[in-house]
Amino acid sequence: MTAATITFLGLGAVSYILKAAGPVLLGGRPMPESFSRLATLVPGPLLAALVLVWSTVDAGRFVLDARLAGVAAAAIALRFRANFLVTVIAAAVATAVVRQLS
Amino acid sequence: MSKQVIRNKALVIGLSTVPFGLAFGVACAEAGLRWWEASGFSLLVFGGSAQFAAVGVLADGGTVAAAIVGGALLNLRSLAFGLLLAPALKGPLWWRALVAQWMIDESTAVATSIEDVALRRYGYLAGGISVFVLWNISTLIGVVGAASMGDMVQTLGLDATIPAAFLALIWPRLLDADHRRVVLVGAVIAAILVPIAPPGIPIIAAALAVFASRTAARP
Numbered sequence: 584m585t586a587a588t589i590t591f592l593g594l595g596a597v598s599y600i601l602k603a604a605g606p607v608l609l610g611g612r613p614m615p616e617s618f619s620r621l622a623t624l625v626p627g628p629l630l631a632a633l634v635l636v637w638s639t640v641d642a643g644r645f646v647l648d649a650r651l652a653g654v655a656a657a658a659i660a661l662r663f664r665a666n667f668l669v670t671v672i673a674a675a676v677a678t679a680v681v682r683q684l685s
Numbered sequence: 686m687s688k689q690v691i692r693n694k695a696l697v698i699g700l701s702t703v704p705f706g707l708a709f710g711v712a713c714a715e716a717g718l719r720w721w722e723a724s725g726f727s728l729l730v731f732g733g734s735a736q737f738a739a740v741g742v743l744a745d746g747g748t749v750a751a752a753i754v755g756g757a758l759l760n761l762r763s764l765a766f767g768l769l770l771a772p773a774l775k776g777p778l779w780w781r782a783l784v785a786q787w788m789i790d791e792s793t794a795v796a797t798s799i800e801d802v803a804l805r806r807y808g809y810l811a812g813g814i815s816v817f818v819l820w821n822i823s824t825l826i827g828v829v830g831a832a833s834m835g836d837m838v839q840t841l842g843l844d845a846t847i848p849a850a851f852l853a854l855i856w857p858r859l860l861d862a863d864h865r866r867v868v869l870v871g872a873v874i875a876a877i878l879v880p881i882a883p884p885g886i887p888i889i890a891a892a893l894a895v896f897a898s899r900t901a902a903r904p
Contacts, residue, residue, distance in 0.1 A: 586749050587722040587740075593753045594739050595729030598760040603785035605767025611775035624895045625769055626797035627864045628871020630855035632891035633790055635875050638848035642741070643884045653845025654852060661856045667697045674849030678842030 649685065653678035686799055691808045694798075694854075698791045699815030701850040703823040704843030705733050710827015711834050712737065716744035723828040727821045732789055735759040738884065759885035765892055766793040773805040787813025791850075798854045867895055 614622065638654045639645050656677030660670045706727070713723035718740070726736045739756035743749075767788050773796065774781055787809070795812030799805045827834060838844055858864040871891035878887035 585722065586743060586752075587716075587718045588725065589749050590739055590743060590752045590756075591722065591725040591729055593749065594735065594756040594760075595725075595731075597753060597757045598730050598732055598735060598763065599786060601757070601760050602763040602767055602788035603782060604764055605769070605771040606774045606781040606785040606788070607778065609768070609771040610778075610781040612772065614772050619772070621896055622769055622772075623800070624864070624867050625892050626794075627855065627858045627868040628874070628894055629797065629888065629892035630794055630851050630858075631868045631872040632875035632888045633794065633851045634848045634855065635872055636879065636888060637851065638845065640879055640884075643879070645879060649842065650845045650848065653842055654848050657845075657849035657852050661853060667694055667850070667853050670853045671697055671701050671846050671849045674845040675842040678845035679840065680842070682839065682842060 649678045649681040652681040686801075686804060688804070688807060691795070691799065691804065692811050695795055695808070695811035695815040698795060698812055698850045698854075699819040701846035702733065702791060702816050702820050704838045704841075704846060706820045706823025707827035707834060708838050708844075709733065709736055709740070710824045710829070711831045712740055712744070713824075713828045714831035716740050718743075718828070720825065720828045723824055724821065727824040730756065730760075731786060731817065731820070732756075732760045732763065733820070734885065758883045762790075762885055762889045762892075763788045765889050766790075769793070769892075770796055770805075770809060773802050773809065775806065784810060784813065787817055789813065789816065791816045794851055794854045798857070870894055 613619075634654065638650045639647060653674035657670045657674040660673040665673065709727065710723055713726070726740065730736050730739070735756035738759050739752040742752040742755050747755075767785065770788070770793060774784065776784070792809050792813035796805045796809035799808045855868065858868060871894060874894050875887040875891040878890055882890070
């Protein structure tokens with residue numbers, strides 16, 4: 584077996600255990616009231632961190648580039664009540680334009 | 686939110702991962718992987734950032750162990766996602782074991798943007814399946830067509846589509862003052878941790894900060 588094959592088999596197994604622990608062990612069981620209340624707040628900071636990491640981080644470092652213009656364009660589109668698809672396209676176009684100009 | 690709206694969101698977020706799938710395929714080809722090895726990653730590991738990290742380590746001449754640990758650190762957040770979404774994932778054991786493979790950023794993002802528990806399950810499945818199918822197709826196209834792909838993703842600005850999609854999912858929450866506060870706290874925590882913590886950790890820390898702050902504040 585090649586190194587790549589051993590890696591995707593090994594990493595696949597580890598990843599699956601991480602992914603499945605919650606759904607397999609606890610799936611469908613209602614959580615305590617206090618947990619559920621806090622859990623409704625989790626998506627906000629979670630998504631905020633995802634926006635930050637996917638737009639400004641590259642290989643574990645901050646890299647400020649044209650992607651920021653894309654996220655700004657998406658914010659403007661959302662401000663004007665654009666739908667999901669238009670928002671994503673606006674981000675790509677803005678990023679492409681800024682990259683061309685810089 | 687109707688099922689129709691959820692399906693549309695799932696489709697768009699799946700499409701927004703296509704550029705990254707292509708880029709992953711190209712990265713695999715450049716690292717000397719065969720097409721079925723690239724597909725092995727996208728089918729079995731199925732977590733974009735972990736896949737990039739592991740193949741990156743191999744391409745730099747790193748060991749298999751280093752590649753697995755690097756990728757696993759990034760997928761550690763799937764554990765947190767799984768615990769968060771477990772209450773919504775009702776079904777027989779085999780079903781939960783099957784759908785768990787789709788526990789990634791995008792399916793979690795779609796699911797958690799929905800309050801209703803039954804619809805949240807639907808959103809998880811729609812987001813997970815949409816990304817799984819499109820991610821695997823684009824990986825294959827990327828690894829086979831690497832030579833003719835070039836810098837297309839960068840030139841067309843397609844690398845901004847994923848953060849834009851996440852921003853769209855978070856947007857309704859930003860209109861509410863309470864949510865806005867925790868969103869800001871999460872962003873600040875992630876920003877502080879990015880330079881110092883291993884990749885993947887800032888996202889978990891931002892999400893879990895809610896629990897820490899509330900528990901600490903309780904008398």
